[in-house]
Amino acid sequence: MSAVFEDGLSLFAVRRMMEGVVPPSLATASADRVPNVSYLSLAEYVDPLHVALSYQFFNRSRENVLATKRASLTLDDPYTGAGVVLQLEYERTDTEGPVFERLRAKLMGVASHVGMDKVFHLRGADIYRVLEMRRVPGRKELPATQPRVDLPTNSRLLSERMANCGDLADLLDTLLCGLGELLRIDFAMLWLFDASQAALTLLASRGYEVDGAGAEISVGEGIVGTAVREGVPIRVGHMMNMATYARAALESVDALGPASPAKAAIALPWLKEPRSQLAVPLRARGRVLGALLVESKHDQFFGYDDEDALMMLCGQFAVAMSLMQPAEPEAVAAPPKSAQPAQSGSALRLRRFTRDNSIFLDDQYLIRGVAGAILWKLVGEFLRSGRREFSNRELRLAPELRLPDVQDNLEVRLLLLQRRLAEQNAAIQLEKAGRGRMRLVMSRPIDLHCENS
Amino acid sequence: MALTPDMVKMLAAGVAHQVAGCTSGGRPVVCRGMAAQLEPDGRLVVVISSESGFEVIAAVRETRNVALNMTLPENYQSMSLLGSDAEVSFAGSAFRELVTARHAAFREQLNAYGFPPEYTGAWYTATDDQLMAIRFTPTSARNQTPGPGAGSALALKTS
Numbered sequence: 001m002s003a004v005f006e007d008g009l010s011l012f013a014v015r016r017m018m019e020g021v022v023p024p025s026l027a028t029a030s031a032d033r034v035p036n037v038s039y040l041s042l043a044e045y046v047d048p049l050h051v052a053l054s055y056q057f058f059n060r061s062r063e064n065v066l067a068t069k070r071a072s073l074t075l076d077d078p079y080t081g082a083g084v085v086l087q088l089e090y091e092r093t094d095t096e097g098p099v100f101e102r103l104r105a106k107l108m109g110v111a112s113h114v115g116m117d118k119v120f121h122l123r124g125a126d127i128y129r130v131l132e133m134r135r136v137p138g139r140k141e142l143p144a145t146q147p148r149v150d151l152p153t154n155s156r157l158l159s160e161r162m163a164n165c166g167d168l169a170d171l172l173d174t175l176l177c178g179l180g181e182l183l184r185i186d187f188a189m190l191w192l193f194d195a196s197q198a199a200l201t202l203l204a205s206r207g208y209e210v211d212g213a214g215a216e217i218s219v220g221e222g223i224v225g226t227a228v229r230e231g232v233p234i235r236v237g238h239m240m241n242m243a244t245y246a247r248a249a250l251e252s253v254d255a256l257g258p259a260s261p262a263k264a265a266i267a268l269p270w271l272k273e274p275r276s277q278l279a280v281p282l283r284a285r286g287r288v289l290g291a292l293l294v295e296s297k298h299d300q301f302f303g304y305d306d307e308d309a310l311m312m313l314c315g316q317f318a319v320a321m322s323l324m325q326p327a328e329p330e331a332v333a334a335p336p337k338s339a340q341p342a343q344s345g346s347a348l349r350l351r352r353f354t355r356d357n358s359i360f361l362d363d364q365y366l367i368r369g370v371a372g373a374i375l376w377k378l379v380g381e382f383l384r385s386g387r388r389e390f391s392n393r394e395l396r397l398a399p400e401l402r403l404p405d406v407q408d409n410l411e412v413r414l415l416l417l418q419r420r421l422a423e424q425n426a427a428i429q430l431e432k433a434g435r436g437r438m439r440l441v442m443s444r445p446i447d448l449h450c451e452n453s
Numbered sequence: 454m455a456l457t458p459d460m461v462k463m464l465a466a467g468v469a470h471q472v473a474g475c476t477s478g479g480r481p482v483v484c485r486g487m488a489a490q491l492e493p494d495g496r497l498v499v500v501i502s503s504e505s506g507f508e509v510i511a512a513v514r515e516t517r518n519v520a521l522n523m524t525l526p527e528n529y530q531s532m533s534l535l536g537s538d539a540e541v542s543f544a545g546s547a548f549r550e551l552v553t554a555r556h557a558a559f560r561e562q563l564n565a566y567g568f569p570p571e572y573t574g575a576w577y578t579a580t581d582d583q584l585m586a587i588r589f590t591p592t593s594a595r596n597q598t599p600g601p602g603a604g605s606a607l608a609l610k611t612s
Contacts, residue, residue: 025471025483025522027471027473027481027482027483027520028481029473029475029479029481029518031479033475033476033477033479033516033518034475034518034520034535034537035473035474035475035481035482035512035518035519035520035535036473036520036533036535036595037471037472037473037483037520037521037522037533038522038531038533038597038603038604039471039522039524039531039597039599041599057603057604059603059604060595060604061604064481068479070479070480070481071481072473072480072481072482072483074471074483074484074485078568080575081572081573081574081575081576082575083485083576085483085484085508087480136484136485136505137504137505137507138502138504138505138578138579138583139505139575139576139578140574140575140578141575142571142572142575275567299566299567300567
């Protein structure tokens with residue numbers, strides 16, 4: 001069968017009609033020709049000849065489809081008002097695999113918006129073969145909106161800039177600045193997946209009133225947490241009910257037990273009323289390392305083309321991040337113990353909670369997880385030996401840090417720690433001391449306290 | 454059987470209409486409707502375009518079965534009304550005022566979702582010559598609001 005249908009239409013060309021901005025409708029009929037029509041949560045492009053429809057409830061539509069295998073689907077373009085009608089033949093129901101996972105992730109995104117995430121449960125992805133597709137005649141289509149930028153060209157420019165970055169900090173800043181400058185995306189957050197804590201940690205953000213570095217959310221929380229859990233992009237292009245969303249998120253937190261210190265202490269840099277969101281996983285070497293979340297104050301701001309472009313850029317970022325292992329340190333004549341800057345004032349109380357390596361400076365939460373363990377080790381070593389400079393390599397090999405594997409990038413944790421310390425203007429700072437080396441800079445005496453909890 | 458007062462009220466609330474039929478060969482067909490109202494004799498009339506609804510018109514003429522889905526965008530409330538005695542006739546300018554009123558209410562609903570006023574204009578283009586009426590006696594109603602109750606029967610009023 002040809003993948004080009006009546007009027008020269010292809011499924012690929014109409015995939016933006018499946019975004020769910022205008023819900024698709026599904027018509028079916030019983031074996032005795034009694035019709036039924038209802039709205040669907042989601043339709044998903046599978047390949048040039050197949051679509052997947054969400055199966056959530058055993059209802060009349062499904063009863064009819066199982067009896068007759070036939071259905072008719074209508075899709076509407078959310079920008080131009082154009083429409084298409086498809087004749088479908090039911091083939092099978094997937095309950096696992098990439099199509100199912102994509103649909104489930106998108107459903108979670110949609111459901112959280114309407115406060116139905118506890119009710120909406122994807123039982124399966126119904127796979128249909130498209131027998132026919134035609135335009136709905138008689139529509140007075142609106143002109144297609146002009147793209148806000150030349151996405152392919154500007155994505156390529158950004159990709160080239162990223163390819164020239166020599167370290168992770170540069171790569172991160174290049175990506176976030178480039179999103180604004182070249183793709184006109186004003187609000188972005190880059191989240192890291194910390195498998196050991198089953199949480200996402202905010203590495204950096206751009207465009208918000210607060211930076212929020214070090215803030216945490218749970219895996220599966222919101223569209224960014226869902227994108228990480230499922231490893232697929234999620235896009236929401238219409239008005240967001242933030243109150244409902246926040247309630248759903250809070251319920252999710254409640255279900256996970258007491259809030260972590262990071263949740264309690266670091267404000268999330270959310271937009272108050274986002275109208276569009278797109279979460280794109282950072283995938284490399286078969287794993288999800290984090291996610292990029294971009295937001296807009298405008299409805300339907302992100303399209304499939306944005307999703308495609310950001311998937312490529314995030315893939316490049318993720319591969320670069322996983323390859324940017326700490327460089328071999330420059331040769332140093334002797335471990336420097338001197339050049340200690342003056343420390344004055346009362347002692348800074350550095351507390352570590354062993355349960356999750358969370359670190360507090362006096363009573364202020366700083367960070368937890370691997371980054372917390374790193375700081376504890378560095379300061380402890382300094383107090384024991386007076387040594388202030390450390391090589392990244394010795395940290396990578398330190399058994400007490402329990403870095404899960406080579407892909408849990410030490411460079412990323414160091415960058416996050418460095419930024420958190422700088423953001424708090426803490427009495428401890430971490431600075432570069434040459435290739436593959438870092439230096440502790442402390443302006444107050446330190447008291448260490450380890451608390452088992 | 455007749456519509457309940459709540460169902461009658463919903464007709465004018467700014468709902469989206471989907472009209473479905475099935476050919477004698479078992480082919481399900483669907484198109485958007487533009488307006489629906491209760492007739493004095495208790496039947497329901499739904500107005501569609503002969504241009505976009507040509508398949509539905511042919512199927513309804515063939516089997517006389519019809520399903521009308523109405524969904525209110527502001528709260529996703531959705532229900533279907535079914536009939537098995539449907540008749541198709543020319544509606545023409547006599548239904549223009551109704552179509553205009555229903556379009557305005559629907560446009561208002563979508564406006565809250567960020568759709569510009571001209572968006573629904575893309576769907577309401579039928580000329581008077583293209584307005585067709587499908588009249589039927591509702592024999593059953595189904596709840597189609599998203600959730601576990603979707604598809605369950607709704608009670609109709611005994612006429």
